[in-house]
Amino acid sequence: MNISSQQLKSDIIIIGAGIIGLSIAYHLLEADPQLSITILEKEKMLGLGSTGKGTGSIRYSHSSPSLRRLSLLSRDFFLNFESAFATPIDYLEKGCLRLASDEVLWNQLQLTTQHAEACGIPMRLLKQEELLKCFPYLHKSRFLGGALCPWDAYADPYAVLAALYAAVRRKGAFVHFGREATKILINGAKIKGVETRQGTIWSPLIVNAAGPYAAQFAATAGIILPVQPYRRQVYVCSNPHDVPPATPLIVDLATGFYLHQEVSGKIVLLGGTDRDTWPGFEDMLDKSVAEDFFLTAIETVPSAIDIKWLRTYTGICEQTPDCHPIIGEAPELKGFFLANGFSGHGFMHAPATGRILADLILNGKTERIDINLFHLGRFIGSEKEEHILL
Template identity: 30%
Template sequence: MSDVNGTYDVCIIGGGITGTALAYSLCKLGETSVAVFEKSYLSSGSTGRCGGGIRQQWSTKNNVRLAMRSVKLFENFEEDVGMDIEYYQGGYLMLSYDEEEAEQFEKNVEIQREEGLDVEILTPKQVSERYPYINTQDLIVATFCQTDGHANPHKAVIGYAQAAKRMGADIYTHTEVLGVDVENGKVVGIQTTRGYFKCNVVVNASGPWSRQVAELAGVELPTESYRHQIFVTEPLENFFPMMAISFAGNFYMRQAHHGQFIMGQGDKDEKPGINYNVTFKFEKELAEKMVGIFPFLKNLRIMRHWSGMYNMSPDAQPIIGQSDKVKGYFYAVGYSGHGFMVAPAVSEALSELIVFGKTLHTDVSYLNVDRFSNEDVEKEKNVV
């Protein structure tokens, strides 16, 4: 072991929304012996590349609960964390173009309403009346939840990081974690490009690298990363308040605070692996489809196009908890494309697990990795 550069109770690997929100949540609970290690700059991973959407319309009651708790935390973000993150509850309009999916939407709404979420079911006619700028051809049904919304992910990360620092956490950027030391089945420290740090707890919040970072401690996590591309147009005056999303139609789109339209789609032919290239095929396919549904986009120019990673789990739901093989090794990974929106609630729950050994606000035990040994895993359906 090289010289010890520092000692912390908790070392967090990854300076995205999960790592910084967790540092903040731990400090709020009085656990201020915390350090975040980020191999690049804060929010350089998936968080800084994401669409910023925040929704509660999910297909399982547990996911609805988790998302509703997150929305509560986003609603109080500015007051609690001390930063304006452009959080805007303009709603999520979910559009279905598929009969089977439309039936599923109605079942989802039942679950969501049972959890106390206010969600409307809209016919194509109601959608056209409310949003005359949307072409509703082929639309079967839509659902709308006004308290869904979006925010600026970079600002959220910076807000959490600054608040955590104010309370005593240390944030090391441009510092890669190279190894996790385990003795007698327990975490004892990490090796980094800035030397060795002793600790009792290590948290894997490394997003796209979650499987490789787990292997550093000899822990197995069933995650794979897949590229997702996204682009942004030049701005128009703000008139489009909601995130519009379709799973069967394979797209999502929102208008950002300064008027630009941000949009993306999934690609079922993507191979697993880290790949930050972008393709003209994506631009062409998505632009053609979106102009058909949102004709006002027709003459807008694409200003920037980038890609990021979805860290996927086998059931498209996050993997959260503590390893039962390595004591002190926690993880919050495999968000499958919706980690920004649930990270505040996930981090709150994880901080409670670390400090008290149990959650106080939201049960996340259903997201433990053990679930994959059960053949009846319930897959989340509402994913692009």
């Protein structure tokens, strides 16, 4: 593709046209419509990264306070999306039911419920008897109880991505598909631009929104990012016969197993048990784990024994060691901004991330959240947050 001379220079270059890169571009242009923004995307079309593989779950009922805060900062964006963008995204507050199968997990759920309610997020605890009354298709004896958050929602990730793409183009951003950023160009301590096989683009500001490839891209400037890619396998199946339509997302805290029912009520996406896999970009289907997976599914929803396994796909999830994102300016390189390692929450936290990064880039600070919580430097010291699984 030929690039016009005005596109060779840009106020800001964003690497990656996934949900994170597009949300950042959108919020920057909302705050300052005069900005020139260039977005580089190595794939030839929209939605081929992690975003296009996502399940579309938007959750508030996290056990981590900082993840809850990011969800709350994103809430109005999703609630108003359909009217603001005049695009249907299948937004549905169907809730999420988290299940505890032992005392430790049950205590954890009670604590999460207390903390969530304290910051205005509705959550309801259900002890075994009530749980089975409300959700009779669950395993009869495995779960001590569950917690239901009615705010937890679903939206179609591709529809959100496509609407953001159209919006940033309307606002004047240049989006180049099939153009991989191969190197960050630095002169002394200053960013000069980005090298691509089709030529250099000059800018003093670069945003790393490269999803699972974030660490590789940062490494071209000698920056080590603890962001690893993990394969996630999703089983597309017919709906278990006794699971009614509009059922909440169901998550078994012990195994990670989840059941997400598509809006039609005819199909379910199952997955979540592969959280202990090795890092890598290999996205081939691993059939060897399917038997164990379906056994786990049956131990959660026994009628899953009769479902039809329609197909399987895999996606790559970008993860940090503490499963919290890295958001902010790289400490060693002024002008290099990071929005990486969302650890299974990048879709739901994209609006907050866009807003925070727009604040940091344009004003040098944000009032929305304590940005130190997401600083890359936290991995250098000894204090680390607990590994958050969900």
